[in-house]
Amino acid sequence: MSTPYRKWVCISCFFVYDEALGLPKHGIAPGTRFEDLPEDWVCPECGSPKSYFELQVA
Amino acid sequence: MSETYDYYSDEFQSDPAATYQRMRERCPVHKSDTWGWYSLFRYADIQKVISDNETYSVRKGPGPIDTEGNPGILVATDPPQHMLEKRLVGRVFNLSLMESFEPGLRKYVAGLLYDLAPAGRCDLIVDVAEPVPLWIICQLLDVDFERWGRKMREWVYVLAGAVFSQDRDMGSEVLEAATGLRGFLEPIVDAALAKRASGEAPGRGLIDQLAAAEVEGMRLNKDQLMGFGNFVVIAGSGTTTNSIGNFFAAMVDHPDQFALLKQCPELLPNAVEEVIRFYAPVPGLFRTNNKPVTLGGVDIPVDSKICVMWGSGNRDPELFERPNEFDITRDLEELKRKNLSFGGGIHRCMGAPLSRMEIRVVVEEWLKRIPEFREYEPRVRYPHATLIGDDHLYLEWEAAGR
Numbered sequence: 001m002s003t004p005y006r007k008w009v010c011i012s013c014f015f016v017y018d019e020a021l022g023l024p025k026h027g028i029a030p031g032t033r034f035e036d037l038p039e040d041w042v043c044p045e046c047g048s049p050k051s052y053f054e055l056q057v058a
Numbered sequence: 059m060s061e062t063y064d065y066y067s068d069e070f071q072s073d074p075a076a077t078y079q080r081m082r083e084r085c086p087v088h089k090s091d092t093w094g095w096y097s098l099f100r101y102a103d104i105q106k107v108i109s110d111n112e113t114y115s116v117r118k119g120p121g122p123i124d125t126e127g128n129p130g131i132l133v134a135t136d137p138p139q140h141m142l143e144k145r146l147v148g149r150v151f152n153l154s155l156m157e158s159f160e161p162g163l164r165k166y167v168a169g170l171l172y173d174l175a176p177a178g179r180c181d182l183i184v185d186v187a188e189p190v191p192l193w194i195i196c197q198l199l200d201v202d203f204e205r206w207g208r209k210m211r212e213w214v215y216v217l218a219g220a221v222f223s224q225d226r227d228m229g230s231e232v233l234e235a236a237t238g239l240r241g242f243l244e245p246i247v248d249a250a251l252a253k254r255a256s257g258e259a260p261g262r263g264l265i266d267q268l269a270a271a272e273v274e275g276m277r278l279n280k281d282q283l284m285g286f287g288n289f290v291v292i293a294g295s296g297t298t299t300n301s302i303g304n305f306f307a308a309m310v311d312h313p314d315q316f317a318l319l320k321q322c323p324e325l326l327p328n329a330v331e332e333v334i335r336f337y338a339p340v341p342g343l344f345r346t347n348n349k350p351v352t353l354g355g356v357d358i359p360v361d362s363k364i365c366v367m368w369g370s371g372n373r374d375p376e377l378f379e380r381p382n383e384f385d386i387t388r389d390l391e392e393l394k395r396k397n398l399s400f401g402g403g404i405h406r407c408m409g410a411p412l413s414r415m416e417i418r419v420v421v422e423e424w425l426k427r428i429p430e431f432r433e434y435e436p437r438v439r440y441p442h443a444t445l446i447g448d449d450h451l452y453l454e455w456e457a458a459g460r
Binding site: 009011012013014042044045046047048049051052054 | 137
Protein backbone atom coordinates (compact mmCIF):
# COMPACT_ATOMS: atom_id res chain seq x y z
CA MET A 1 0.00 0.00 0.00
CA SER A 2 1.38 3.40 -0.90
CA THR A 3 2.16 6.03 1.74
CA PRO A 4 -0.62 8.60 2.15
CA TYR A 5 0.05 12.01 0.68
CA ARG A 6 1.50 14.48 3.16
CA LYS A 7 1.61 18.22 3.60
CA TRP A 8 4.77 20.26 4.10
CA VAL A 9 4.81 23.73 5.60
CA CYS A 10 7.32 26.50 4.86
CA ILE A 11 8.76 27.69 8.17
CA SER A 12 9.35 31.16 6.71
CA CYS A 13 5.91 32.09 5.40
CA PHE A 14 3.67 29.12 6.36
CA PHE A 15 2.92 28.22 2.73
CA VAL A 16 1.70 24.61 2.59
CA TYR A 17 2.82 22.20 -0.11
CA ASP A 18 0.17 19.53 -0.42
CA GLU A 19 1.55 16.45 -2.21
CA ALA A 20 -1.95 15.37 -3.28
CA LEU A 21 -2.58 18.67 -5.05
CA GLY A 22 0.93 19.43 -6.34
CA LEU A 23 1.28 22.89 -7.88
CA PRO A 24 -0.12 22.54 -11.40
CA LYS A 25 0.23 26.30 -12.03
CA HIS A 26 3.96 25.90 -11.39
CA GLY A 27 4.27 22.74 -13.46
CA ILE A 28 4.20 20.31 -10.53
CA ALA A 29 1.69 17.52 -11.08
CA PRO A 30 -0.76 16.40 -8.40
CA GLY A 31 0.71 13.49 -6.48
CA THR A 32 4.30 14.76 -6.61
CA ARG A 33 6.06 13.78 -3.39
CA PHE A 34 7.98 16.50 -1.58
CA GLU A 35 11.20 14.48 -1.84
CA ASP A 36 10.72 14.28 -5.61
CA LEU A 37 10.70 18.06 -6.01
CA PRO A 38 14.01 19.27 -7.51
CA GLU A 39 16.67 20.12 -4.94
CA ASP A 40 16.74 23.73 -6.16
CA TRP A 41 12.96 24.07 -5.81
CA VAL A 42 11.97 27.02 -3.63
CA CYS A 43 8.82 28.04 -1.79
CA PRO A 44 6.53 29.60 -4.40
CA GLU A 45 5.39 32.22 -1.91
CA CYS A 46 8.60 33.45 -0.24
CA GLY A 47 11.46 31.79 -2.10
CA SER A 48 12.87 29.82 0.85
CA PRO A 49 14.78 26.63 -0.05
CA LYS A 50 13.46 23.09 0.45
CA SER A 51 15.37 22.84 3.73
CA TYR A 52 12.98 25.43 5.16
CA PHE A 53 10.01 23.07 4.81
CA GLU A 54 8.91 20.64 7.44
CA LEU A 55 6.28 17.96 7.60
CA GLN A 56 2.96 19.37 8.79
CA VAL A 57 1.79 17.53 11.85
CA ALA A 58 -1.97 17.36 12.19
CA MET B 59 27.99 63.67 -11.83
CA SER B 60 26.31 60.39 -11.15
CA GLU B 61 22.81 60.23 -9.72
CA THR B 62 22.54 60.21 -5.95
CA TYR B 63 20.06 60.26 -3.09
CA ASP B 64 20.11 60.51 0.69
CA TYR B 65 17.96 58.02 2.56
CA TYR B 66 17.53 60.47 5.43
CA SER B 67 16.61 63.45 3.25
CA ASP B 68 13.21 65.04 3.34
CA GLU B 69 13.02 64.46 -0.40
CA PHE B 70 13.22 60.67 0.03
CA GLN B 71 11.22 60.38 3.21
CA SER B 72 8.31 62.48 1.96
CA ASP B 73 7.98 60.80 -1.45
CA PRO B 74 10.07 57.62 -1.66
CA ALA B 75 8.35 56.43 -4.85
CA ALA B 76 9.77 59.34 -6.87
CA THR B 77 13.29 58.52 -5.64
CA TYR B 78 12.79 54.80 -6.26
CA GLN B 79 11.95 55.49 -9.90
CA ARG B 80 14.75 58.01 -10.47
CA MET B 81 17.38 55.77 -8.90
CA ARG B 82 16.09 52.58 -10.53
CA GLU B 83 16.39 54.21 -13.93
CA ARG B 84 19.63 56.13 -13.44
CA CYS B 85 21.66 54.55 -10.63
CA PRO B 86 20.15 51.24 -9.54
CA VAL B 87 23.14 50.26 -7.39
CA HIS B 88 24.08 53.30 -5.36
CA LYS B 89 26.87 53.92 -2.88
CA SER B 90 26.27 56.71 -0.40
CA ASP B 91 29.39 58.85 0.03
CA THR B 92 27.89 60.21 3.23
CA TRP B 93 26.99 56.93 4.92
CA GLY B 94 29.23 54.46 3.13
CA TRP B 95 26.53 51.93 2.36
CA TYR B 96 25.00 50.65 -0.85
CA SER B 97 21.33 50.69 -1.89
CA LEU B 98 19.76 48.32 -4.41
CA PHE B 99 16.76 49.69 -6.30
CA ARG B 100 16.12 47.09 -9.02
CA TYR B 101 14.06 43.98 -8.39
CA ALA B 102 16.58 41.79 -10.25
CA ASP B 103 19.43 42.80 -7.89
CA ILE B 104 17.21 42.55 -4.81
CA GLN B 105 16.14 39.06 -5.81
CA LYS B 106 19.75 38.01 -6.37
CA VAL B 107 20.66 39.10 -2.84
CA ILE B 108 17.71 37.66 -0.93
CA SER B 109 17.97 34.29 -2.62
CA ASP B 110 21.68 33.78 -1.92
CA ASN B 111 22.13 33.40 1.82
CA GLU B 112 25.67 32.09 1.52
CA THR B 113 26.93 35.28 -0.07
CA TYR B 114 24.63 37.74 1.66
CA SER B 115 24.47 37.53 5.43
CA VAL B 116 22.48 39.32 8.13
CA ARG B 117 25.18 38.81 10.79
CA LYS B 118 25.93 42.54 10.93
CA GLY B 119 22.29 43.33 11.65
CA PRO B 120 19.30 44.65 9.70
CA GLY B 121 20.17 48.35 10.07
CA PRO B 122 23.02 50.48 8.73
CA ILE B 123 25.16 50.12 11.87
CA ASP B 124 27.27 46.98 12.32
CA THR B 125 25.79 45.09 15.28
CA GLU B 126 27.78 41.86 14.87
CA GLY B 127 28.35 40.23 18.22
CA ASN B 128 25.16 41.57 19.78
CA PRO B 129 22.81 38.80 20.84
CA GLY B 130 20.27 38.40 18.06
CA ILE B 131 17.67 36.00 16.81
CA LEU B 132 16.12 35.39 13.38
CA VAL B 133 16.66 38.83 11.87
CA ALA B 134 20.38 38.77 12.68
CA THR B 135 21.23 35.08 12.21
CA ASP B 136 22.15 33.06 9.13
CA PRO B 137 21.54 29.38 8.34
CA PRO B 138 21.88 26.83 9.79
CA GLN B 139 21.26 28.59 13.13
CA HIS B 140 18.50 30.67 11.54
CA MET B 141 16.72 27.57 10.27
CA LEU B 142 16.71 26.00 13.73
CA GLU B 143 15.40 29.23 15.25
CA LYS B 144 12.61 29.45 12.68
CA ARG B 145 11.64 25.83 13.28
CA LEU B 146 11.55 26.40 17.02
CA VAL B 147 9.66 29.69 16.86
CA GLY B 148 7.23 28.19 14.33
CA ARG B 149 6.28 25.49 16.86
CA VAL B 150 4.64 28.27 18.87
CA PHE B 151 4.21 31.33 16.67
CA ASN B 152 2.28 29.86 13.76
CA LEU B 153 -0.86 30.35 11.70
CA SER B 154 -3.19 28.69 14.20
CA LEU B 155 -1.92 30.92 17.03
CA MET B 156 -2.28 34.05 14.88
CA GLU B 157 -5.79 33.09 13.73
CA SER B 158 -6.83 32.40 17.32
CA PHE B 159 -6.60 36.14 18.07
CA GLU B 160 -9.13 37.24 15.45
CA PRO B 161 -12.36 36.99 17.51
CA GLY B 162 -10.80 38.81 20.48
CA LEU B 163 -9.30 41.47 18.24
CA ARG B 164 -12.67 42.03 16.56
CA LYS B 165 -14.26 42.62 19.97
CA TYR B 166 -11.45 44.95 21.00
CA VAL B 167 -11.77 47.01 17.78
CA ALA B 168 -15.56 47.10 18.13
CA GLY B 169 -15.08 48.51 21.65
CA LEU B 170 -12.67 51.17 20.37
CA LEU B 171 -15.11 52.20 17.66
CA TYR B 172 -18.08 52.16 20.03
CA ASP B 173 -16.42 55.09 21.75
CA LEU B 174 -14.97 56.73 18.64
CA ALA B 175 -17.82 56.58 16.12
CA PRO B 176 -20.18 59.01 17.94
CA ALA B 177 -17.34 61.54 18.28
CA GLY B 178 -17.34 62.18 14.52
CA ARG B 179 -13.58 62.62 14.29
CA CYS B 180 -10.33 61.01 15.40
CA ASP B 181 -6.63 60.81 14.86
CA LEU B 182 -6.63 57.46 13.12
CA ILE B 183 -3.02 56.73 14.07
CA VAL B 184 -3.20 57.57 17.77
CA ASP B 185 -6.73 56.30 18.37
CA VAL B 186 -6.74 53.10 16.28
CA ALA B 187 -3.56 52.23 14.38
CA GLU B 188 -1.24 52.41 17.40
CA PRO B 189 -3.30 50.55 20.01
CA VAL B 190 -4.37 47.64 17.77
CA PRO B 191 -0.95 46.00 17.20
CA LEU B 192 0.01 46.68 20.82
CA TRP B 193 -3.17 44.96 21.99
CA ILE B 194 -2.18 41.95 19.89
CA ILE B 195 1.36 41.96 21.30
CA CYS B 196 -0.02 42.03 24.84
CA GLN B 197 -2.19 39.00 23.98
CA LEU B 198 0.87 37.25 22.52
CA LEU B 199 2.92 37.93 25.63
CA ASP B 200 -0.07 37.34 27.92
CA VAL B 201 0.30 40.66 29.71
CA ASP B 202 -2.28 43.27 30.69
CA PHE B 203 -2.82 45.74 27.82
CA GLU B 204 -4.28 48.41 30.11
CA ARG B 205 -1.13 48.32 32.18
CA TRP B 206 1.51 47.97 29.48
CA GLY B 207 0.04 49.21 26.18
CA ARG B 208 0.86 52.89 26.65
CA LYS B 209 4.37 52.20 27.97
CA MET B 210 5.09 49.89 25.05
CA ARG B 211 3.97 52.56 22.64
CA GLU B 212 6.50 54.99 24.10
CA TRP B 213 9.37 52.47 23.91
CA VAL B 214 8.54 51.26 20.45
CA TYR B 215 8.16 54.71 18.99
CA VAL B 216 11.75 55.48 19.95
CA LEU B 217 13.31 52.05 19.39
CA ALA B 218 11.78 51.40 15.96
CA GLY B 219 13.10 54.77 14.89
CA ALA B 220 16.56 53.86 16.19
CA VAL B 221 16.92 50.87 13.82
CA PHE B 222 17.98 53.21 11.02
CA SER B 223 19.90 55.56 13.24
CA GLN B 224 23.47 56.36 12.17
CA ASP B 225 24.53 57.15 15.71
CA ARG B 226 26.62 54.47 17.35
CA ASP B 227 26.18 56.24 20.67
CA MET B 228 22.53 55.92 21.41
CA GLY B 229 20.93 59.09 22.73
CA SER B 230 19.44 59.21 26.21
CA GLU B 231 15.92 58.83 24.82
CA VAL B 232 16.87 55.56 23.10
CA LEU B 233 18.73 54.27 26.15
CA GLU B 234 15.76 55.06 28.36
CA ALA B 235 13.37 53.25 26.02
CA ALA B 236 15.72 50.24 25.72
CA THR B 237 16.03 50.10 29.51
CA GLY B 238 12.25 50.35 29.91
CA LEU B 239 11.59 47.54 27.46
CA ARG B 240 14.30 45.40 29.05
CA GLY B 241 12.80 46.00 32.48
CA PHE B 242 9.46 44.83 31.16
CA LEU B 243 10.74 41.73 29.33
CA GLU B 244 13.36 40.46 31.74
CA PRO B 245 11.01 39.31 34.52
CA ILE B 246 8.88 37.51 31.89
CA VAL B 247 11.94 35.74 30.48
CA ASP B 248 13.35 34.92 33.92
CA ALA B 249 10.04 33.49 35.05
CA ALA B 250 9.80 31.39 31.88
CA LEU B 251 13.32 30.03 32.39
CA ALA B 252 12.61 29.29 36.05
CA LYS B 253 9.55 27.26 35.03
CA ARG B 254 11.64 25.39 32.47
CA ALA B 255 14.35 24.64 35.03
CA SER B 256 11.89 23.38 37.63
CA GLY B 257 9.79 21.36 35.19
CA GLU B 258 6.72 23.50 35.84
CA ALA B 259 4.26 23.69 32.93
CA PRO B 260 4.73 26.82 30.80
CA GLY B 261 2.09 29.54 30.82
CA ARG B 262 0.24 30.42 27.61
CA GLY B 263 2.38 33.49 26.81
CA LEU B 264 4.75 33.35 23.85
CA ILE B 265 7.93 33.63 25.93
CA ASP B 266 6.88 30.77 28.24
CA GLN B 267 5.99 28.64 25.24
CA LEU B 268 9.23 29.44 23.44
CA ALA B 269 11.32 28.71 26.53
CA ALA B 270 9.74 25.27 26.70
CA ALA B 271 10.16 24.49 22.98
CA GLU B 272 13.01 22.39 21.66
CA VAL B 273 14.24 21.57 18.16
CA GLU B 274 17.04 19.08 17.49
CA GLY B 275 18.27 19.51 21.06
CA MET B 276 18.32 23.31 20.77
CA ARG B 277 16.53 25.47 23.31
CA LEU B 278 16.58 29.24 23.46
CA ASN B 279 18.77 30.85 26.10
CA LYS B 280 18.04 34.05 28.00
CA ASP B 281 19.69 36.33 25.41
CA GLN B 282 17.71 34.72 22.62
CA LEU B 283 14.41 34.94 24.51
CA MET B 284 15.10 38.60 25.32
CA GLY B 285 16.04 39.15 21.67
CA PHE B 286 12.83 37.55 20.50
CA GLY B 287 10.75 39.56 22.98
CA ASN B 288 12.38 42.78 21.77
CA PHE B 289 11.85 41.74 18.20
CA VAL B 290 8.14 40.99 18.67
CA VAL B 291 7.46 44.27 20.43
CA ILE B 292 9.50 46.47 18.08
CA ALA B 293 8.95 44.78 14.72
CA GLY B 294 5.34 43.82 15.35
CA SER B 295 3.90 47.19 16.22
CA GLY B 296 5.12 50.20 14.23
CA THR B 297 5.03 48.35 10.92
CA THR B 298 1.39 47.38 11.32
CA THR B 299 0.50 50.77 12.77
CA ASN B 300 1.87 52.35 9.62
CA SER B 301 0.06 49.94 7.35
CA ILE B 302 -3.28 50.55 9.10
CA GLY B 303 -2.65 54.28 8.70
CA ASN B 304 -1.56 53.80 5.09
CA PHE B 305 -4.77 51.91 4.37
CA PHE B 306 -6.96 54.80 5.45
CA ALA B 307 -4.70 57.37 3.78
CA ALA B 308 -4.94 55.31 0.58
CA MET B 309 -8.74 55.36 0.74
CA VAL B 310 -8.65 59.16 1.11
CA ASP B 311 -6.14 59.54 -1.74
CA HIS B 312 -7.78 57.03 -4.09
CA PRO B 313 -11.55 57.62 -3.77
CA ASP B 314 -12.31 55.53 -6.85
CA GLN B 315 -10.63 52.51 -5.25
CA PHE B 316 -12.43 53.16 -1.97
CA ALA B 317 -15.78 53.25 -3.81
CA LEU B 318 -14.86 49.99 -5.54
CA LEU B 319 -13.98 48.35 -2.23
CA LYS B 320 -17.33 49.28 -0.73
CA GLN B 321 -19.07 47.95 -3.81
CA CYS B 322 -17.03 44.71 -3.73
CA PRO B 323 -16.08 44.04 -0.09
CA GLU B 324 -14.65 40.66 -1.11
CA LEU B 325 -11.70 42.66 -2.50
CA LEU B 326 -10.59 43.64 1.02
CA PRO B 327 -7.72 41.09 1.27
CA ASN B 328 -6.47 42.33 -2.15
CA ALA B 329 -6.76 45.94 -0.96
CA VAL B 330 -4.82 45.17 2.23
CA GLU B 331 -2.02 43.49 0.26
CA GLU B 332 -1.97 46.30 -2.31
CA VAL B 333 -1.63 48.92 0.44
CA ILE B 334 1.31 46.98 1.88
CA ARG B 335 2.92 46.70 -1.57
CA PHE B 336 2.29 50.27 -2.64
CA TYR B 337 3.42 52.00 0.55
CA ALA B 338 6.12 49.57 1.82
CA PRO B 339 6.24 50.79 5.45
CA VAL B 340 9.83 49.53 5.83
CA PRO B 341 11.59 50.95 2.74
CA GLY B 342 14.55 48.62 3.03
CA LEU B 343 16.74 46.44 5.26
CA PHE B 344 20.39 45.45 5.14
CA ARG B 345 22.50 42.47 4.15
CA THR B 346 26.29 42.16 4.29
CA ASN B 347 28.28 40.41 1.55
CA ASN B 348 30.66 37.63 2.66
CA LYS B 349 32.82 38.04 -0.46
CA PRO B 350 33.43 40.74 -3.09
CA VAL B 351 30.47 40.92 -5.49
CA THR B 352 29.42 42.80 -8.61
CA LEU B 353 25.83 43.95 -8.75
CA GLY B 354 24.46 45.93 -11.68
CA GLY B 355 28.03 46.44 -12.89
CA VAL B 356 29.13 47.94 -9.57
CA ASP B 357 31.95 46.22 -7.66
CA ILE B 358 31.12 45.95 -3.98
CA PRO B 359 33.96 45.04 -1.58
CA VAL B 360 33.53 42.29 0.99
CA ASP B 361 31.72 43.16 4.25
CA SER B 362 29.77 46.09 2.81
CA LYS B 363 26.40 47.07 4.18
CA ILE B 364 23.86 46.72 1.37
CA CYS B 365 20.35 48.11 1.75
CA VAL B 366 17.79 46.05 -0.12
CA MET B 367 15.06 48.54 -1.05
CA TRP B 368 11.80 46.62 -0.74
CA GLY B 369 9.78 49.69 -1.62
CA SER B 370 11.64 50.18 -4.89
CA GLY B 371 11.38 46.50 -5.85
CA ASN B 372 7.62 46.75 -5.42
CA ARG B 373 7.55 49.68 -7.87
CA ASP B 374 9.75 47.97 -10.47
CA PRO B 375 7.86 47.26 -13.71
CA GLU B 376 9.93 44.06 -13.95
CA LEU B 377 8.02 42.77 -10.92
CA PHE B 378 4.57 44.36 -11.18
CA GLU B 379 2.67 45.67 -14.18
CA ARG B 380 1.65 49.32 -13.80
CA PRO B 381 3.65 49.45 -10.55
CA ASN B 382 2.80 53.07 -9.74
CA GLU B 383 -0.94 52.47 -9.98
CA PHE B 384 -2.77 51.72 -6.77
CA ASP B 385 -5.11 48.94 -7.87
CA ILE B 386 -7.09 46.80 -5.42
CA THR B 387 -8.14 44.39 -8.17
CA ARG B 388 -4.65 42.91 -8.55
CA ASP B 389 -4.60 39.13 -8.25
CA LEU B 390 -4.25 38.27 -4.56
CA GLU B 391 -2.10 35.19 -5.02
CA GLU B 392 0.32 37.07 -7.28
CA LEU B 393 0.41 40.05 -4.93
CA LYS B 394 1.21 37.91 -1.91
CA ARG B 395 3.87 35.99 -3.79
CA LYS B 396 5.65 39.03 -5.19
CA ASN B 397 5.12 41.65 -2.50
CA LEU B 398 8.53 42.50 -1.05
CA SER B 399 7.26 44.60 1.86
CA PHE B 400 7.53 41.63 4.24
CA GLY B 401 11.02 40.88 2.94
CA GLY B 402 11.77 37.77 0.96
CA GLY B 403 13.38 34.35 1.12
CA ILE B 404 14.29 32.83 4.44
CA HIS B 405 13.93 36.15 6.25
CA ARG B 406 10.34 36.72 5.14
CA CYS B 407 8.42 38.22 8.08
CA MET B 408 6.79 35.44 10.12
CA GLY B 409 4.20 37.90 11.41
CA ALA B 410 2.89 38.79 7.94
CA PRO B 411 -0.37 36.81 8.32
CA LEU B 412 -0.97 38.47 11.70
CA SER B 413 -0.35 41.94 10.31
CA ARG B 414 -2.70 41.33 7.37
CA MET B 415 -5.37 40.07 9.75
CA GLU B 416 -5.05 43.12 12.02
CA ILE B 417 -5.49 45.54 9.11
CA ARG B 418 -8.42 43.58 7.68
CA VAL B 419 -10.29 43.35 10.99
CA VAL B 420 -9.84 47.08 11.69
CA VAL B 421 -11.17 47.99 8.23
CA GLU B 422 -14.11 45.55 8.43
CA GLU B 423 -15.23 46.84 11.81
CA TRP B 424 -14.64 50.48 10.84
CA LEU B 425 -16.66 50.30 7.61
CA LYS B 426 -19.62 48.73 9.44
CA ARG B 427 -19.87 51.92 11.47
CA ILE B 428 -18.14 54.64 9.42
CA PRO B 429 -18.56 54.02 5.69
CA GLU B 430 -17.71 57.60 4.69
CA PHE B 431 -14.95 59.79 6.08
CA ARG B 432 -12.63 62.61 5.01
CA GLU B 433 -9.35 64.10 6.11
CA TYR B 434 -9.96 67.34 8.02
CA GLU B 435 -6.38 68.47 8.59
CA PRO B 436 -3.17 67.61 6.73
CA ARG B 437 -1.52 64.41 7.92
CA VAL B 438 1.78 64.55 9.80
CA ARG B 439 4.58 62.26 8.69
CA TYR B 440 6.23 59.74 11.02
CA PRO B 441 9.53 61.41 11.97
CA HIS B 442 11.89 58.41 12.07
CA ALA B 443 13.60 57.04 8.97
CA THR B 444 13.03 53.33 9.68
CA LEU B 445 9.37 53.46 8.76
CA ILE B 446 7.49 55.49 6.21
CA GLY B 447 3.96 56.44 7.09
CA ASP B 448 1.97 58.91 9.12
CA ASP B 449 2.29 59.97 12.71
CA HIS B 450 -1.12 61.64 12.66
CA LEU B 451 -4.01 61.15 10.25
CA TYR B 452 -7.02 63.28 11.07
CA LEU B 453 -10.33 61.87 9.89
CA GLU B 454 -13.89 63.10 10.38
CA TRP B 455 -17.32 61.75 9.48
CA GLU B 456 -21.02 62.29 10.10
CA ALA B 457 -21.61 60.88 13.57
CA ALA B 458 -24.83 58.91 13.73
CA GLY B 459 -24.82 58.30 17.48
CA ARG B 460 -24.61 54.89 19.11
